[in-house]
Every structure is written in C-alpha cells, then in structure tokens.
Amino acid sequence: MSDSQKDELMQKPISRREMLKLGAAGGVGLLLGAGGITGVLAGSGMINTAKSTTAQTNEEVVPFYGKHQQGIITPAQDFICLGAFDLTTSSREDVRKLFQKWTQAAAELSTGAGVGEESNNPNLPPVDTGEAMGLAATGITITFGVGPSLFDDRFGLAGKRPAALTDLPPFGGDELLPQWSGGDIAVQVCANDPQVAFHALRNLTRIARGKAVLRWVQDGFQRTRTADPSGSTPRNLLGFKDGTNNPNVQDADLANEVVWVQPDDGAGWLADGSFMIVRRIRMRIEVWDRTPLNEQEATFGRHRVSGAPLGETDEFATLDVEKKDEQGQPQIPVNSHVALAHMGGKVKIHRRGYSYSSGIDAKTGQLDAGLLFICFNRDPRKQFIPMQKALAGQDKLNEYIVHVGSAIFACLPGVQAGGYIGETLF
Ligand code: HEM
Known part of the structure; x- marks a missing residue:
C-alpha cells in the first residue's frame, strides 16, 4: 500500500466486530501499528459535510494508532466533551508519564472498553468509573494537544516551542474570559453518545490526579444521526447549514496542505500533527x-x-x-x-x-x-x-x-502501538 493510500485510510472507522476479529487474530494494537488499518476520514464541516456524516454506526471503532491522531479529520461525531488542563506538577518526567498513561487509557477507551484491568477487589475503588459499561464505542475519538504555556520555564521545553504555536493576538470585539481560555493541555473527546464521551474525559481526568487539573470543560452537540439518518449538513443554532464549504480533507494532498504540519515546517517533532484553535462564541x-x-x-x-x-x-x-x-x-x-x-x-x-x-x-x-x-x-x-x-x-x-x-493547542502526531502520544516532544 502506498503512503497516500495509507493516508486515505487513516482513521477510517471500522466496525467493532472487525476490531474484535483483529484482536482475536493477534492483538488489535499490533495490527493497527503495523499500518494495516490507518487512514482518513471524510471532510467535516462545522460539523460535517453531507457526504461524510453517515460514515459511522454505534458499533464502529475509529483506530487509535496511526500516523495522525484520531478526531482531527475523522468525520465529526454527534457529541463533544472538550477539556483543557493545567499541569500542577513541575516535573517533565511526570508529564511524560502522564502522557504514557493517557495513551494507554485512550487506546482502550477507543475500542469501547473501560480503562485498566478490572480487579473486583471489594476494598478498592473500581479502576474504571463504570458509567460506560455495556455501551458501544459509538465512534469515540480522543485527541491530545499542548498549549503555548507548556513551553514556559517549568519543563525545560522552551526551545521546542513551534513558532506557529503563537499566542493568539487580541481581535476586535473579543470579550474573552479567563475561565473559558487557555490551558497547558487539551483533551478533545468526541463520540456519538454523550455518556460515552463524558466517561472518557472523566476517566482521563482521574488518571491525571496529582499532575494536572481541569481548567475548563465545554460540552457540545450537533443533530444526531437518529434525527438525520441522511447525514445532511448540520445547522448551527442560528438555523443555517454550517460546514458546506469546508475543504474536503478526505483528499490526502489537501489535508497535507491545510491540516497537517509538514516535516520542514519548523518544529520537526510536530510533523503529522496539527494546530487546533478553540473559540467559545456566544450567540445573541x-x-x-x-x-x-x-x-x-x-x-x-x-x-x-x-x-x-x-x-x-x-x-x-x-x-x-x-x-x-x-x-x-x-x-x-x-x-x-x-x-x-x-x-x-x-x-x-x-x-x-x-x-x-x-x-x-x-x-x-x-x-x-x-x-x-x-x-x-x-x-x-x-x-x-x-x-x-x-x-x-x-x-x-x-x-x-x-x-x-x-485557546490554541498543538495537536501531537499520532503513534504506533507501543509508543505514546507526545513521544517526539518529551
Ligand atoms: C458563531 C460563529 C460562526 C458562525 C455561526 C458561522 C457560520 C458559518 C456558516 C453558516 C457558514 C456557511 C456555510 C459553510 O460553508 O460552512 C460559514 C462559513 C465559513 N466560516 Fe463560519 N461561522 C462562525 C465563525 C467562524 C469563524 C470564527 C471562522 C474563522 C476564523 C469561520 C470561518 C468560516 C469559513 C472559512 C467558512 C467558509 C467560507 C467559504 O465558503 O469559503 N467561521 N460559517
């Protein structure tokens, strides 16, 4: 398979049954890591374009491992739970370990499983919080990004800050509130079920205890596939179709031009990652x-x-x-x-x-x-x-x-099984 064909398959959802079959055949992670299932996704608009939204069913699992992180060009799911964290540790090693643990948990959550091995020890709190038990993966994706503040003097990373990870300048009309802005790390969880999305962010927050705390969280939604099985362009809350003229990022060349950081863009460790901008825009x-x-x-x-x-x-x-x-x-x-x-x-x-x-x-x-x-x-x-x-x-x-x-975040490159999100940075 050529690189561009692999790119085109990147993050294409596969059914949970297929995923389980792969698991039985020798380890999902290993197979995915070998590049057997990588791949792209359809363009998505504010939400998504007409061509792409019917791509996933509740049973589908978006591969976690690959060249790029999931949840960037994956067709937008119905719900989002976006959390920005501030680090409370000042140890770079702690941050590295946190990303290792998060990677393992996110890979598990992406298959529709809970986090960790369930111990059933009556004297300990359960490892996973449990509210997604028995629920399908519903196309869940988990995407990690790091903000400009990670590159201040706390972790010795100042020299690695990409020039493009600039503090956003003030724009006319901005009425920014600190409680909805900034963050050292972003964790974007998207899924076709709000409880599945919440469960993932909650468990990742729990894993971060002692190292990072939530700074802000915003939930979001679009119309569900139940309400619109045809998957036409979603409407925003002002009643207009939103996403129509989004570039088609199923086209690997266009995605490289518009979305993915290229190796010679300046910060080699961020190649195949992307910059995420978040603006909480209140409507009158x-x-x-x-x-x-x-x-x-x-x-x-x-x-x-x-x-x-x-x-x-x-x-x-x-x-x-x-x-x-x-x-x-x-x-x-x-x-x-x-x-x-x-x-x-x-x-x-x-x-x-x-x-x-x-x-x-x-x-x-x-x-x-x-x-x-x-x-x-x-x-x-x-x-x-x-x-x-x-x-x-x-x-x-x-x-x-x-x-x-x-807020602005540099979304880290994807990883293969055995690696961890952020390995090129830490
Ligand atoms: C509440 C705020 C906003 C609303 C309600 C909104 C809504 C819309 C709608 C209805 C369209 C037309 C359909 C489409 O092509 O998707 C559109 C297009 C677009 N919007 Fe927004 N938008 C908002 C904010 C922004 C912001 C902050 C940006 C970027 C800085 C942006 C960038 C674009 C772009 C690039 C297009 C496509 C333009 C083209 O046809 O080439 N929008 N938006």
Whole structure:
C-alpha cells in the first residue's frame, strides 16, 4: 500500500466486530501499528459535510494508532466533551508519564472498553468509573494537544516551542474570559453518545490526579444521526447549514496542505500533527430571532433553507463572491460572513465545531448558547489568524455573536502501538 493510500485510510472507522476479529487474530494494537488499518476520514464541516456524516454506526471503532491522531479529520461525531488542563506538577518526567498513561487509557477507551484491568477487589475503588459499561464505542475519538504555556520555564521545553504555536493576538470585539481560555493541555473527546464521551474525559481526568487539573470543560452537540439518518449538513443554532464549504480533507494532498504540519515546517517533532484553535462564541440568539429573514441571509451570504450561496439554489453551488446582481451590486454582500471568510479562496481551515448550550447567562438571564468553534490548520499565522482578523473587522455576523473563550493547542502526531502520544516532544 502506498503512503497516500495509507493516508486515505487513516482513521477510517471500522466496525467493532472487525476490531474484535483483529484482536482475536493477534492483538488489535499490533495490527493497527503495523499500518494495516490507518487512514482518513471524510471532510467535516462545522460539523460535517453531507457526504461524510453517515460514515459511522454505534458499533464502529475509529483506530487509535496511526500516523495522525484520531478526531482531527475523522468525520465529526454527534457529541463533544472538550477539556483543557493545567499541569500542577513541575516535573517533565511526570508529564511524560502522564502522557504514557493517557495513551494507554485512550487506546482502550477507543475500542469501547473501560480503562485498566478490572480487579473486583471489594476494598478498592473500581479502576474504571463504570458509567460506560455495556455501551458501544459509538465512534469515540480522543485527541491530545499542548498549549503555548507548556513551553514556559517549568519543563525545560522552551526551545521546542513551534513558532506557529503563537499566542493568539487580541481581535476586535473579543470579550474573552479567563475561565473559558487557555490551558497547558487539551483533551478533545468526541463520540456519538454523550455518556460515552463524558466517561472518557472523566476517566482521563482521574488518571491525571496529582499532575494536572481541569481548567475548563465545554460540552457540545450537533443533530444526531437518529434525527438525520441522511447525514445532511448540520445547522448551527442560528438555523443555517454550517460546514458546506469546508475543504474536503478526505483528499490526502489537501489535508497535507491545510491540516497537517509538514516535516520542514519548523518544529520537526510536530510533523503529522496539527494546530487546533478553540473559540467559545456566544450567540445573541434573542437579537437574531428578531431579525428579518432577508437580513439573516445577507449576514451569512447564503440562503437559510437550502444553504445555497445567495442567488443560487444548490447548497454546493460554487461560491462566487465576484458575481453581480441585476443592479450591478455584489450578489453576496461584501461584509457577509462567507464573503469575508472565503479569503479570495486562498486561505483555508478545517472547521470541526459543535453547538453548545450551557444554561443561562447570570447577568442577562438569556440563554448561554452558541458555537464551540474548533478548527484545525497547519499554520495559524497563515490561516486562522488572518481569517479571524478579516472577520473581526467587518463581518456582519458580529452583531449577533461575541467571542468569550479562546485557546490554541498543538495537536501531537499520532503513534504506533507501543509508543505514546507526545513521544517526539518529551
Ligand atoms: C458563531 C460563529 C460562526 C458562525 C455561526 C458561522 C457560520 C458559518 C456558516 C453558516 C457558514 C456557511 C456555510 C459553510 O460553508 O460552512 C460559514 C462559513 C465559513 N466560516 Fe463560519 N461561522 C462562525 C465563525 C467562524 C469563524 C470564527 C471562522 C474563522 C476564523 C469561520 C470561518 C468560516 C469559513 C472559512 C467558512 C467558509 C467560507 C467559504 O465558503 O469559503 N467561521 N460559517
């Protein structure tokens, strides 16, 4: 199998039955590690594209081992549980050991199993917390990233900080809150069942006790495959299809260009990893709900029902920001979200966000709901940052949203069985 064919298979979900068969044939980890099952995934949008969302069933297991970590170009599952940790140890060796333990646990969790060997010793707390017992893997993926703060003076890693792991600059309109920002380490858990996702983050947190504590956690969701078996593009909480024009990261060349850090990008240890940006973007839902339809459509530059660019009828029609209407005016307003985010077609990111709803805002009594924006890119200095600068300056959508949380992480390269996530760094 050629490298590009292997790439194309990377992280492609396989059924749990297949996984169990592989296990019986000599050890799942070893087979996966040998490169037998590596592979890619379909493009995903805010959530996901129409072409990709029906890929997994509850029984399916996304391979943990491989060239890249799972959960980056894996088609987005229905739920996310994203945790940012702060390290409480100042020992690099502790951090290394933590990643070793996390890798082992994540590999187990990825198959739908619990963590560790169950001892049934009545005098000890159970090793696994138990709430996912008997539940299917539901396509769970666990993805680890490290933030800029890991490279301060605590662990002697300053010299290894990638230049692209820059602190994000302030953007106009930001109202960032420390409780939703930053973190030494990110653990992104995605699954098609919220209890399966929660269980994984809880057990990984438990393993970290004494070495790292949670700084913030955000759950998120999109419509489930039960509600939409056809897997059409999900809608965000403003009612618009979100993810339509995401680059197709099933294309290995495009994924290398947009998502994966390349060996000569600057930090060799991060090759085959990716940069994850997280923005907790609160939506002013009540204001939006009083906004006329034509204004809503002009805000995004797309039609609400079909998702097509303004003036078109097909969701996937080419977005032509130069096109003029009969009056000679741009068909897609120049300050609309898509006109600006398109960046002349020259700058791309891979969006993989989720909606969130976290009760009510204590100050206003309104819903605290919005978009847990997540994107992956190869170099934020050339991709996310210029794009967000363009949006922060002029985007008509800014009347209806406010960025309240922000973080950047370098998602580590994948590993083969026997290795551990972070081995090239520590
Ligand atoms: C709450 C905030 C946001 C909402 C509700 C939102 C919603 C949307 C919607 C409905 C589309 C059109 C469908 C599609 O192609 O996916 C879109 C496109 C896009 N958005 Fe956003 N978005 C938000 C924030 C952001 C941010 C922060 C960025 C990056 C800095 C971004 C980057 C993009 C890109 C690159 C496109 C595709 C543009 C193209 O067609 O080339 N979005 N977004």
